Amino acid sequence: MADGGAVTAVEAGGSTAHWAPGSQILWRYRENAGARFHIVRPVTVVRDDADLLAVWLAPGTECVKPALADGTPVHLEPLRSRYTKPRTVQRDRWFGTGVLKLARPGEPWSVWLFWEPGWRFKNWYVNLEEPLARWAGGVDSEDHFLDICVYPDRTWGWRDEDEFAQAQQDGLMAPDVAERVREAGQAAVGAVRAWGRPFSDGWQHWRPDASWAVPSLPEDWDRTPAYVST
Secondary structure (H helix, E strand, O other), rough: OOOOOOOOOOOOOOOOOOOOOEEEEEEEEEEEOOOOOOEEEEEEEEEEOOOOOEEOOOOOEEEEEEEEEOOOOOOHHHHHHOOOOOOOEEEEOOOOEEEEEOOOOOOOOEEEEEEEOOOOOOOEEEEOOOOEEEEOOEEEEEEEEEEEOOOOOEEEEEOOOHHHHHHHHOOOOOOOHHHHHHHHHHHHHHHHHHOOOOOHHHHHHHOOOOOOOOOOOOOOOOOOOOOEEO
C-alpha cells in the first residue's frame, strides 16, 4: 500500500530499498504461538534508512486488533483466561492522539512516543518484540508482552509483567524465548539509563506533516509476504 511514487522494499529477491517519507505501509504483529496476524496498523513513514525506521500512526486510522470470540474485550477478560479463550480479530479505529513508532534494524524492541491532547508529551514506551521483518508492504513482528514506560524526567518502570508471566504459563512463550526477552529488556533499560538513542534524539518535539492523509486499511491486510530483511 506504499505510495505510487515512493521507494519500497522488494517483495522477493534483490536488495531491500527504503521507503520515502510519506509512504504508507503496514505495521503488523503475528499472534503469539500462531501464524496469523492479529494486530495490523496502517502507518505513514517519517524516516527510513540504515539506522532507523520511524512511522506515524495517525488518530482515526482503521486497524485490526484481537478480540475474544464471545465478544468480551480482551483487556476486560480476567488474566487467568485471557490467553486461553477462543479469539478472533475485529476492525476498529485508533482513537485519541497518534503514536510515533521508532525501530532500529535488528533491535528486539521498538520505542513509541505518546502525547496528551495539545501535543503535551506524555511518555516513551519500549515495546519488547521480535526484530521487525521487512517486506514490500510493511514490517512484521511478534509482541513479547513485557514493556517499559519511560517518562520525561527520565524515570522508568516495567509494564505488563503479569501478562508476561501468564503468557509463559499458558504456553505462548517457551522458556528460552522468555529468557531472551528478559535479556532484551535489560539491554533496553541500559539504553534508558545511559539516555542513549532514541531518547536523546528530541523526537518528542517532532510533528507530522499536515498534508499526510490518514492511511486506509487494505482488504488484503493479512496477506503472507516474502520477507526481504530484518
